[in-house]
Amino acid sequence: MGGLYTGLYVAETPYIFVSACDIPYPSGMVMDHLLSLRHGFDAVVAESDNALQPLFAIYGKGCQEAMRLQLEDGNPCILDLFPRITTRTVTPAELASIAGADRCFCNLNTPEDMQQLQIKQ
Secondary structure (H helix, E strand, O other): OHHHHHHHHHOOOOEEEEEOOOOOOOOHHHHHHHHHOOOOOOEEEEEEOOEEEEEEEEEEHHHHHHHHHHHHOOOOOHHHOHHHOOEEEEOHHHHOOOOOOOOOOOOOOOHHHHHHHHHHO
């Protein structure tokens, strides 16, 4: 969360989009949908497989104070941030009709993940 806080701090825009580097199939259409929901919220985060996806999400400058306080408390867990801010959670049902949403939150962390991805193709 420290890197996210710093990114927001130096951003010249009111919102930033965050994507993890281990997502092999990021979807521009999903990103556009999340961006379209940002107004009135500090963060827009999708839910997939009953888990929030905080590293393919929108964060606004309104998050900074809660992030700062949480980091000062020694808690870098991004999931603990969402109850402290105005968060729009996007359900899988909302994303179901968007091309690429079914693979958008797949990530590669291990050689086994890569093998599984190759099997599915």
